[in-house]
Amino acid sequence: MNALHIRHLYHRYGLTEVLADVGFDLYAGETLALVGPSGCGKSTLLHVVAGLLRPSEAVISSTFRGIGCVFQEPCLMPWKTALDNIALGLKALGVPKAARRRQAAALGLRMGLGEEDLAKYPHELSGGMQSRVSLARALVLSPDLLLLDEPFSALDVGLKAELYGLLREQVARRGTAVLMITHDLMEAVRLADRIIMMVPAPGRLVREFVLELAREERTDAWVYRTTAELMQAEEVRIGFGLAQGELPPPLHEHARHGGCVV
Numbered sequence: 001m002n003a004l005h006i007r008h009l010y011h012r013y014g015l016t017e018v019l020a021d022v023g024f025d026l027y028a029g030e031t032l033a034l035v036g037p038s039g040c041g042k043s044t045l046l047h048v049v050a051g052l053l054r055p056s057e058a059v060i061s062s063t064f065r066g067i068g069c070v071f072q073e074p075c076l077m078p079w080k081t082a083l084d085n086i087a088l089g090l091k092a093l094g095v096p097k098a099a100r101r102r103q104a105a106a107l108g109l110r111m112g113l114g115e116e117d118l119a120k121y122p123h124e125l126s127g128g129m130q131s132r133v134s135l136a137r138a139l140v141l142s143p144d145l146l147l148l149d150e151p152f153s154a155l156d157v158g159l160k161a162e163l164y165g166l167l168r169e170q171v172a173r174r175g176t177a178v179l180m181i182t183h184d185l186m187e188a189v190r191l192a193d194r195i196i197m198m199v200p201a202p203g204r205l206v207r208e209f210v211l212e213l214a215r216e217e218r219t220d221a222w223v224y225r226t227t228a229e230l231m232q233a234e235e236v237r238i239g240f241g242l243a244q245g246e247l248p249p250p251l252h253e254h255a256r257h258g259g260c261v262v
């Protein structure tokens, strides 16, 4: 089974340590959410996993080959149509034009874009449509690891729910592993199998929660109740600045595997 193992990851920007002794595992088919307040190092960590940033120190092993990334900003090529944006990675892989346009269109349509939307340029698309294009652009390559950097944070509640559903369907169909970072605990409760709480200065992982209920069985009521329950945890309250107290040291291996089950 494909897996990513990270141990003893440290990162410094100049003299400032932003990640300290970060370690976790991620397996195929699993969705792991790293949740924490602004500035705790979530994006830095995701950039390390994506191979875009070399950490100061780390032991990393991964058997995932195809990595797809979806960022908060859709970052589409303004001179290309939605269809060509979705097909971009296929072009880079050398897939012939007709085949890549066919695959990109099929996925775009499944993601709720119309034929006419696919012919538009990014500036002609709404923010929600741009997000669909960005998600489709990552999924069209059938990544076995998908990295999500708060891609839904700017969307309205209805669109979020729809994109969550599309993402769930794609992930279930392909057994993709997902590593998502977010400061939205409720989003994590809705989508993840496991949640790890991160706290800042320096960024570290301090508490793991395992969500046992299957994603498709999670009702809104369950999500609200579970989020409220997790908000009671001391690490979550202190991490988000809802309570005073000393922030805990990094979570060590024995605790990571015996995460609190909710």
Ligand SMILES: Nc1ncnc2c1ncn2[C@@H]1O[C@H](COP(=O)(O)OP(=O)(O)OP(=O)(O)O)[C@@H](O)[C@H]1O
Pocket (backbone or CB within 6 Å): 013, 018, 036, 037, 038, 039, 040, 041, 042, 043, 044, 045, 183
């Ligand atoms: N290129 C950089 N050079 C120096 N410091 C940086 C750089 N990038 C990020 N930082 C600092 O590192 C810390 C972690 O930043 P990072 O963006 O990883 O946090 P985050 O948890 O993703 O924040 P947010 O949720 O606000 O996006 C912050 O204090 C930030 O100011």
